[in-house]
Amino acid sequence: MANQNQLQAMSAAQVTKKLLSNEPLFILDVRNEEDFKDWKIEGSNVQIFNVPYFDLIDGVDAILDKIPEDKDILVVCAKEGSSKFVGEQLVEAGRRYVSYLTEGMKSWSEHLEPLKIGSLHGGGEIYQFVRIGKGCLSYMVISGGEAAVIDAVRMTDVFHSFAKEKNVQIKHTIDTHLHADHISGGRALAAQTNGTYWLPPKDAEEVVFEYEKLEEEAQIAVGNTLIRIQPVYSPGHTIGSTSLIVDNQFLLSGDILFVQSIGRPDLAGKAEDWVADLRTTLYERYKALPEDLIVLPAHFGKSAELGEGGKVCARLGDLFKSNPGLNITDEPLFRRTVTEQLPPQPHAYQEIRQTNMGKMTPNDEEQREMEIGPNRCAVHDV
Incomplete structure (x- = not known):
């Protein structure tokens, strides 16, 4: 799991290893709904939740009840910046195992x-x-x-x-x-x-x-x-x-x-x-x-x-x-x-x-x- 109380970076290679070894992973995808529906990270032991970044600019309180406290959480966006911003908010809100996908879905496309x-x-x-x-x-x-x-x-x-x-x-x-x-x-x-x-x-x-x-x-x-x-x-x-x-x-x-x-x-x-x-x-x-x-x-x-x-x-x-x-x-x-x-x-x-x-x-x-x-x-x- 990610370190407690600190936002971690997770590479596409690390995400791949988790998926192929069937480790549980909760993904918060903060891209817009259209991009999310078109293409997303999938796996047999993956839970995924989509909330556009613009709905979270003022805080993550409205979605905390949907974010587990006892699982690895990966925040995903197109390039990286939005997921880091949201991930930091989740850490501040008390979530302990939070990472963001380095270089976003672009890196996911290329691994x-x-x-x-x-x-x-x-x-x-x-x-x-x-x-x-x-x-x-x-x-x-x-x-x-x-x-x-x-x-x-x-x-x-x-x-x-x-x-x-x-x-x-x-x-x-x-x-x-x-x-x-x-x-x-x-x-x-x-x-x-x-x-x-x-x-x-x-x-x-x-x-x-x-x-x-x-x-x-x-x-x-x-x-x-x-x-x-x-x-x-x-x-x-x-x-x-x-x-x-x-x-x-x-x-x-x-x-x-x-x-x-x-x-x-x-x-x-x-x-x-x-x-x-x-x-x-x-x-x-x-x-x-x-x-x-x-x-x-x-x-x-x-x-x-x-x-x-x-x-x-x-x-x-x-x-x-x-x-x-x-x-x-x-x-x-x-x-x-x-x-x-x-x-x-x-x-x-x-x-x-x-x-x-x-x-x-x-x-x-x-x-x-x-x-x-x-x-x-x-x-x-x-």
């Missing part, structure tokens, strides 16, 4: 937590990087002193630090598709490490940079133990979406298949054109793959998708039994499900696509603003 998913045949490991506040999932495949990073986010320092810790050199960066909800770090990371950047060519028709074509004939080897990454063309979320089979054990499904949902086909304005591709990928191409493959998606949408220790993964055969998006037998109903009544499109997704094509070069703060909010790559209410 990555590396988790080991499994070992590879003949040596090597695969890690999942959980961007818990944004729902993005990146991966690092390690073998024989080399590494490949898949669906890297723009905070590339995390991958550099982890590679250094593991004493490996990043040789490849791979994007399973042209992302629309977050800015890819793949191309930048490849440039920083003198590695090779791979992108599906059907998603790259408008890009303004050089890349290696991620196609089914490609065989990407990592390390001297030849851990192979086999691309599988799997359109539907985008026309170029390409899944990866790693070491005949893991299926990196990009934004085609999630643990509790399936990918949406509308983020390039092509929903009606791509819905048939999406169904073919899920109901034919994926159905023909070995059921024991462990599915590792590029995103998750709800905290309920976080499994043991925060990992997001599932056996392919189990998803064909439990995932609603894989069990819509009526084709017209499938079409309506993935083209109508979709969640809102990601914030600034058109600008993000342009950035990932190399046509825009926003500065760091502009990139942060473009990415604020939840990931919305899935059809969640299937």
Whole structure:
């Protein structure tokens, strides 16, 4: 718990540890109601209460009966300042275990937590990087002193630090598709490490940079133990979406298949054109793959998708039994499900696509603003 009678700072990393270890946490979110409803910190043992900051400028007496005295209390705002102000008032009012989220929800959007998913045949490991506040999932495949990073986010320092810790050199960066909800770090990371950047060519028709074509004939080897990454063309979320089979054990499904949902086909304005591709990928191409493959998606949408220790993964055969998006037998109903009544499109997704094509070069703060909010790559209410 936080120290008594003194406001404490709590980092996004510390909050993540609490959530993944299922520790109880009471959150007072002082952002406006609209922002709170759009995006918030969630967890299985989290209680959350929203009161806009402007309602608390004159004091917190009106809400004290709703603030527990025996739990860790985390005050959250957009950037930090408002939460510190309110947190100090709570301490003065006698609450003993009060912290504020350092750098606010912006820091929550950017934290990555590396988790080991499994070992590879003949040596090597695969890690999942959980961007818990944004729902993005990146991966690092390690073998024989080399590494490949898949669906890297723009905070590339995390991958550099982890590679250094593991004493490996990043040789490849791979994007399973042209992302629309977050800015890819793949191309930048490849440039920083003198590695090779791979992108599906059907998603790259408008890009303004050089890349290696991620196609089914490609065989990407990592390390001297030849851990192979086999691309599988799997359109539907985008026309170029390409899944990866790693070491005949893991299926990196990009934004085609999630643990509790399936990918949406509308983020390039092509929903009606791509819905048939999406169904073919899920109901034919994926159905023909070995059921024991462990599915590792590029995103998750709800905290309920976080499994043991925060990992997001599932056996392919189990998803064909439990995932609603894989069990819509009526084709017209499938079409309506993935083209109508979709969640809102990601914030600034058109600008993000342009950035990932190399046509825009926003500065760091502009990139942060473009990415604020939840990931919305899935059809969640299937």
